[in-house]
Amino acid sequence: MNRICELFGIKYPIIMGGMSWAGTPKLAAAVSEAGGLGIIGAGPMRKNDLQKAIDEIRNLTDKPFGVNIILVSPYADELVETVLENNVPIVTFGAGNPTKYIKSLKNNGIKVVPVVASDSLARMVERSGADAIVAEGMESGGHIGEVTTFVLVNAVSRKVKIPVIAAGGIVDGRGMAAAFALGAEGVQMGTRFIASKEADIHENFKQLIIKSGIRDTVVTGASLGHSARVIKTKFAKKVKNLEVSSPEEAENILVGSLRKAVLDGNLDEGSFMAGQTTGLINEIKSVKEIIKDILNEFNDVIKNLRERHL
């Protein structure tokens, strides 16, 4: 029915974003159990952490799941090794070009899904053998590029033949229908899934997402070469200012700041990475409800569009 569902062996083409600290086996298992694809965020992990996380998710679900590896991690090699050893069904790759890992993963039957922020990288990873692509717009939370979902998904899905998963700005059935209209065959959501009952992020983080409007995020780190969208807290504004006046100090206070947000809810020293979608999220729901509501609205939107046919 849908190439993404077929490729991953899942019921609904709804993928969890790769999220450091927040992408726990528990949350990923909940997404997979609800019919989507849960993703363990291996961003800050080393081999042993990932091994534990894989063991944990396999205790929680027998459905397909994935692991997200960030290519800027100094431990990317050992994380890919762990994925291979454990025969994880799917790997998504963020922050770089994963070409060098694709062959060995594919030879072992592991599906490779790079996250891209440009149409040129999309074409490159397709040529290298990627099975699908996440096209992630700059409205996303965390590390981002410059092109918006609206433009990127349209451009990427016109330029590659493999299926495209849209990310950035999506929380509901409207977003999913729009992504499909632009050429995507799946959607990836991060912020929506951490605003869930099953997410183990600190309560302060969940409350910030609920309270924030669509204009309450800001991009930090742009001038440092690693743009990340975060909720506009005092800390975020401080980082923005320091980027100009004292880039080194900005780098210093950013170290460990995501962990402080996710685990400690530390409003003074934490980077609360989240997308512009914070302004579209008003409620903490269970993962099951999130997915059910999206699918219901998606079907309604498509029905209504039919009636607006010109």
Added chain:
Amino acid sequence: MNRICELFGIKYPIIMGGMSWAGTPKLAAAVSEAGGLGIIGAGPMRKNDLQKAIDEIRNLTDKPFGVNIILVSPYADELVETVLENNVPIVTFGAGNPTKYIKSLKNNGIKVVPVVASDSLARMVERSGADAIVAEGMESGGHIGEVTTFVLVNAVSRKVKIPVIAAGGIVDGRGMAAAFALGAEGVQMGTRFIASKEADIHENFKQLIIKSGIRDTVVTGASLGHSARVIKTKFAKKVKNLEVSSPEEAENILVGSLRKAVLDGNLDEGSFMAGQTTGLINEIKSVKEIIKDILNEFNDVIKNLRERHL
């Protein structure tokens, strides 16, 4: 069939963006003649210029058209007066809150359509009596806000009852269908319409649009308080650098730079305002072809979506 078509008395809910220098009576008439809504860009005009432009478009078409007024113009009052005197059917307002003009325009049967970049301003202008709203994402060309089309259109159309027109990132039927999925009932396009045979922008500008990819625009003026998306030329990069080192000099070289781009094709001193959609535009077409192609693709996309119904 569609509230936007009804409101404006047009055949297709496709609106031309308000564009200084590029929004000529000739181009606006072509859009109106093709069944959309052409818009005269009164941005840099004074009373007499606008009077001439209105006379000109009325010689070219008897279809409805609109005038775009920028609220930061020191001549906004006299331009509104001219609109009233000439009983122009529709006014769109950019760069500010047009509340003070709404009552007199509406009393004279003129439709008022503010362009907004936030959900809060959308609600405010609805309360003030606006007839419709253009929700313009930050992927748009020219003066922009911070929120992307994907998030903004969804948020705004959930928060107001008047019809919403989506702007930013739209050039084709995919974009139109996605905008409708997000809750819009019309689309506004700027960059797509200036890449047309009828546009009188300099040939250099048209060629830049054709050649540029989705990552070939940049936002200048952000630190000066007037963010504008332009094609990433050497001049644009120079402005970006000067904004940090010498904001006054940046302001100085920006004066008149849009005119130099549009009329003179001046690559060294011109601000070629355009959206990220430059990367989706590969051909100069007639306005009629642009609109025909969008409608055909829109209908195809909706048909395909129906089949992807889950």
